Amino acid sequence: MLDNSLDFKEQMAEARRTQILMGAAQVFSEKGFHKATTKEVAKAAGVSEGTIYNYFSTKRDLLVAMVDQLGMNSLKNIFEDSPPQDPRQLLKAIIIDRMHLAAERGPMMAPLLAEIFNDVELRELLYDQVVIPASRHVEQYVRQQIDSGRFRQIDPVIVTRALMGTLVFNVGLKLSGVDDRYNDISFDSLAEQVVTLFLDGLLVDQS
Amino acid sequence: MLDNSLDFKEQMAEARRTQILMGAAQVFSEKGFHKATTKEVAKAAGVSEGTIYNYFSTKRDLLVAMVDQLGMNSLKNIFEDSPPQDPRQLLKAIIIDRMHLAAERGPMMAPLLAEIFNDVELRELLYDQVVIPASRHVEQYVRQQIDSGRFRQIDPVIVTRALMGTLVFNVGLKLSGVDDRYNDISFDSLAEQVVTLFLDGLLVDQS
Amino acid sequence: MLDNSLDFKEQMAEARRTQILMGAAQVFSEKGFHKATTKEVAKAAGVSEGTIYNYFSTKRDLLVAMVDQLGMNSLKNIFEDSPPQDPRQLLKAIIIDRMHLAAERGPMMAPLLAEIFNDVELRELLYDQVVIPASRHVEQYVRQQIDSGRFRQIDPVIVTRALMGTLVFNVGLKLSGVDDRYNDISFDSLAEQVVTLFLDGLLVDQS
Amino acid sequence: MLDNSLDFKEQMAEARRTQILMGAAQVFSEKGFHKATTKEVAKAAGVSEGTIYNYFSTKRDLLVAMVDQLGMNSLKNIFEDSPPQDPRQLLKAIIIDRMHLAAERGPMMAPLLAEIFNDVELRELLYDQVVIPASRHVEQYVRQQIDSGRFRQIDPVIVTRALMGTLVFNVGLKLSGVDDRYNDISFDSLAEQVVTLFLDGLLVDQS
DNA sequence: CATGAATGAGAATTCATTCAT
DNA sequence: CATGAATGAATTCTCATTCAT
Known part of the structure; x- marks a missing residue:
């Protein structure tokens, strides 16, 4: 049960990462990395701006994660x-x-x-x-x-x-x-x- | 004489454009277009920021001119x-x-x-x-x-x-x-x- | 028995308050009140951020309590x-x-x-x-x-x-x-x- | 004349520095350094936020300059x-x-x-x-x-x-x-x- | 009560562009 | 035309606070 809950949390976190990354990919591809704002990424990903920074420490980190x-x-x-x-x-x-x-x-x-x-x-x-x-x-x-x-x-x-x-x-x-x-x-x-x-x-x- | 002075002026203007473009090319290649500032371009070109805008209406215009x-x-x-x-x-x-x-x-x-x-x-x-x-x-x-x-x-x-x-x-x-x-x-x-x-x-x- | 359990609860609560306050004092003294984050206070006190707010309604309240x-x-x-x-x-x-x-x-x-x-x-x-x-x-x-x-x-x-x-x-x-x-x-x-x-x-x- | 104009510029710059510093002192003393915003300082000094950074590289620099x-x-x-x-x-x-x-x-x-x-x-x-x-x-x-x-x-x-x-x-x-x-x-x-x-x-x- | 993920209102800082001199 | 000080909108990132679990 402990293991399960741990797995569950990890899965949620991984899902969030992916969710944010998808939003970022979409916005980046539309406007380019530099012209895309974190606010737009947040909106496209369906999360708040702050949440992005709970999973990625930097806007550029989103690019690295895409790699x-x-x-x-x-x-x-x-x-x-x-x-x-x-x-x-x-x-x-x-x-x-x-x-x-x-x-x-x-x-x-x-x-x-x-x-x-x-x-x-x-x-x-x-x-x-x-x-x-x-x-x-x-x-x-x-x-x-x-x-x-x-x-x-x-x-x-x-x-x-x-x-x-x-x-x-x-x-x-x-x-x-x-x-x-x-x-x-x-x-x-x-x-x-x-x-x-x-x-x-x-x-x-x-x- | 009028023609001559016009030509002269045009040549000067063309020279300035090139001068600015060279500075821009240098800075852009070093830092990338978005991270390069117009201040840096001005410095590299040996002119003031304001002068750039006498020859190009926009930072992006510098890219277009390079083409x-x-x-x-x-x-x-x-x-x-x-x-x-x-x-x-x-x-x-x-x-x-x-x-x-x-x-x-x-x-x-x-x-x-x-x-x-x-x-x-x-x-x-x-x-x-x-x-x-x-x-x-x-x-x-x-x-x-x-x-x-x-x-x-x-x-x-x-x-x-x-x-x-x-x-x-x-x-x-x-x-x-x-x-x-x-x-x-x-x-x-x-x-x-x-x-x-x-x-x-x-x-x-x-x- | 009711009294006892109340006392016990009160003692626990008081202990928690002190525990949090110690953590806050440590972090505040290291980084100053404004640069210290509630996250750091929570970590230093060994509790979660949310718990701080069960005992103090505001970050500033921690200072008041220290007085x-x-x-x-x-x-x-x-x-x-x-x-x-x-x-x-x-x-x-x-x-x-x-x-x-x-x-x-x-x-x-x-x-x-x-x-x-x-x-x-x-x-x-x-x-x-x-x-x-x-x-x-x-x-x-x-x-x-x-x-x-x-x-x-x-x-x-x-x-x-x-x-x-x-x-x-x-x-x-x-x-x-x-x-x-x-x-x-x-x-x-x-x-x-x-x-x-x-x-x-x-x-x-x-x- | 060159000297004069140089002096003039320097005097203007020095005056601006002082002007900004006075605004900062006023706001800082009213709200404290951390709660004072650069926007408020700019307003109190009668300049724009950007101008502050033409004379001081950091909000904290204002404090240092006061010293x-x-x-x-x-x-x-x-x-x-x-x-x-x-x-x-x-x-x-x-x-x-x-x-x-x-x-x-x-x-x-x-x-x-x-x-x-x-x-x-x-x-x-x-x-x-x-x-x-x-x-x-x-x-x-x-x-x-x-x-x-x-x-x-x-x-x-x-x-x-x-x-x-x-x-x-x-x-x-x-x-x-x-x-x-x-x-x-x-x-x-x-x-x-x-x-x-x-x-x-x-x-x-x-x- | 405990937790910590989510939030979003800011805040400091940057920089393209303007314009008075 | 040249200058560069002034501008202020825009941007990234932070963090106190909330709340569902």
Whole structure:
């Protein structure tokens, strides 16, 4: 019973943290971190301003906490649950997964991405907690393929960052709607073309 | 004489604008747009706070004006002055050029990039003034190569954004120093590997 | 039995009040009344914040309650238990007693003293409850000595306040350590010199 | 002309500082340092809140600045302008001078005195800047009289602090009105009796 | 009665912007 | 045009107090 009540309290506290974080993510994504006020966050989260500070010691702490939330989305599932043998299928599965993630967590990530240009500590945190874990499996896979002679000798780190950049720019531009031309490109088609680009390259075999 | 004095005045005004913009760029890159104060900008530019407002109506206007400054760096030179015929050489030349640009203008661009996540208007402005012009030539080139059957049918828009993302991520990570592994990769080697990735793809020809 | 249980309850309540008051005294003396938080008081007292408000209706009430606690330290003992006949011995006994009190209760009094400069009500309370009772016996004694021709005609009120001020300043300065020169003056020597000053004055008899 | 304009600016700034300090002194003395808000200080000083921070970096800084203002009131004048030879006259002159000071600067000192119980740094500052300078001349005088055999051997430091305490308590109590009995004692009579107490002591010569 | 999470009214401080000189 | 003192709205964070459990 003591244990239960302890658990209960902890669960309540954890729920509150999440509740506040959701409100913060919403407001931050609408107005940006700096223009969002703690009052707005409180309102969006359905709590009072003071309550925010019972769970986070600083407005910036909300950003840091978001990093942790994002860190959980590695690609473990894809690689553990019988990954496709065909590189083409595997790469497409990864890209589709990242696209879904972008659509879901995009609003949460945008204000975070903005701050990493200014906040060194946050940048390192995001890199260590999110980028590294998310790219680990892909890196390993690329390295294996290189070692077995199926992939060219291109540094797996460069490859994974290239893939990330490619997706962030293309998916981000499509989602943000700044370039009309993306309206004619479906997510699936985009994924297909990125797969081709990365596996086959631009050059047509002249053999 | 009237014309002359007008010209003179205009030149002075233009010089002042640039002077202020340089100060702003410096301070913004050091502290980020929001944490930089107009007082600091004034000091860095060597003018008084009031003077800033004689040339820009708003702190945010400084950001907008920076976009124009950046818009001038298209790749026109490379494509106009006898571009290399070999795609490999051409792509590498482009990448090296962009790397130099990143090293030079990176600090000026960082705070700008940060804001496009929050500021819709700025995002569109930057896209129209900088991204579109900078990618126009590459897009055209890719399209030509596709039409002539030398490049695979991958949407030139996707390709150019992929290249941008690839460069921003890889060069940005190398410059910011968050990942030690980039210390062992020279800019030239990075460029070479990106060329290979984009032209040949990862897959080794099994023919 | 009803009486007993009531007594028991009352004793418990009284104990709690004291417990809280001790915690408050400790925290107030460390950080001052205004900078001390009720949370800190609660922690120091070993109770929850809410419990404080079951016994005191206001943070300020804690200060008021402290005044009562201090009011008990009149000089009754010295004057009731066969007071020394020699004024010199009596005065020294009083001074030594007050010095001990200062060393013990000083930390508790400091935040209280600070507030009397701002809080009129508290000032009057402290004066009525502590200063008046503590000086009553001395005042009476001085008046008797004047009436009997042994002391000069100096208003006993002035004399007692002079003695208080003299002790507060000298002992306070010695205890707080702001003036190194007090390190070379023992409490006993300080008491002796104050006795001489008050009984004989500065002037050497020129007779 | 350049010099003049510089002087002018400096004078303006100094005037503003004083203006703000006067407002602060007024509000602090009415409500106490902690309960006084910067908004109230601004209003009392006739400036905006922001202006306060153009001249003082912190609310507490206002207190520190007050210490400096008070430091100027040493007793130099009395000791330099043909001091009375008779100790009785000299001591009375000093006491009357301090009484005037208390009446004038009392409101400014009260909130300061309150804070020295909590704020170590302020305590030391006030002691070094105000107490030490104000008591220097008296200390020297007492020491001389002791050396020449006219005063008893009582540590001059103890004597001056005793005098201070005596005056602060008696004058403070008279000014604050907490004890009705001070209504029947004029400032002059109070001064006379303190002189007698300090020079002749309480004991009537039994010779 | 005990608890401590929730509250929200402030409070100190900052800073973009204005404007008199 | 240049200046920089003045402004005051806005913001983050604190903390005494309440109240449901």
